[in-house]
Amino acid sequence: MQSGIETEGNPMPIDGVTKKSKKREQIVQAAEQLFKERGLRTVTVEQIVRGARVSKATFYHHFSDKQHIVEQVIDHIADSVLQSMEQIVEKGKRGRLTQEDVLSLFDMNRYDHILQSGFGLELLQDYPEVTRSLDERWSGRIIPVFHELIRMAKIDGIIRLDIDPDILIVYTVYMKRAIREHPHLPGQMGLKEFSEKFFDLYLNGVMEKRCRSDGETGRETE
Incomplete structure (x- = not known):
């Protein structure tokens, strides 16, 4: 039997979900650390991306904009x-x-x-x-x-x-x-x-x- 998580009728490998979740968690943790150290106004999406060590495309795959990441933090x-x-x-x-x-x-x-x-x-x-x-x-x-x-x-x-x-x-x-x-x-x-x-x-x-x-x-x- 194939293991996975059903999404819209198609099985998604558990490893894929874990990998995506880890990337999202990395971004949230990096943003939280930067916001706590520097406040909200001065921190940019580019700084969050660098801190999380992900691409900007990965950031926008999980979050629509800066306000969205603020909400998650x-x-x-x-x-x-x-x-x-x-x-x-x-x-x-x-x-x-x-x-x-x-x-x-x-x-x-x-x-x-x-x-x-x-x-x-x-x-x-x-x-x-x-x-x-x-x-x-x-x-x-x-x-x-x-x-x-x-x-x-x-x-x-x-x-x-x-x-x-x-x-x-x-x-x-x-x-x-x-x-x-x-x-x-x-x-x-x-x-x-x-x-x-x-x-x-x-x-x-x-x-x-x-x-x-x-x-x-x-x-x-x-």
Whole structure:
């Protein structure tokens, strides 16, 4: 029996699919590295092609233009964030979450490669349709995982019991939309500093306050 993957009635060799997938992955990885180092505006298709060590014909076989590769890179980054959330949820299912587990998702140092270059801000300013499309495509995958994470964090005494996960999700979505539609930061503030200050306010509103001494009152945790 001939092995392969059926496409439009014709078997395609698995090796051919693997080879094409590897070329596409090479291009996405090269583009992501360049975007993170230099931002979006200065990187050209020619530089991506050189970085991926493929021909321009190969690039345009997989991607229609620069915006298309930007979309794929953002999808790849979103997938890695989703995987991190899923890993924390799985840890919670096996045992107990810690405050560090939850806070790790908001640690801006892990996003230095995006926040320190022009990548993040240029994405918001130059490609608003890409970020809008990303939200539409990924909300159905990320929101259920985020909802489960909030539920577990409440049980484990990390997030206030009176926080409604649905309200928190709506608030998060609205804030993301506001930042996307008005990507102009106050003063000379960089995106990383802004993100740190924003999440400091955000987390102070939802994180459980621990008892600091026997004389202080606080919510009991399990």
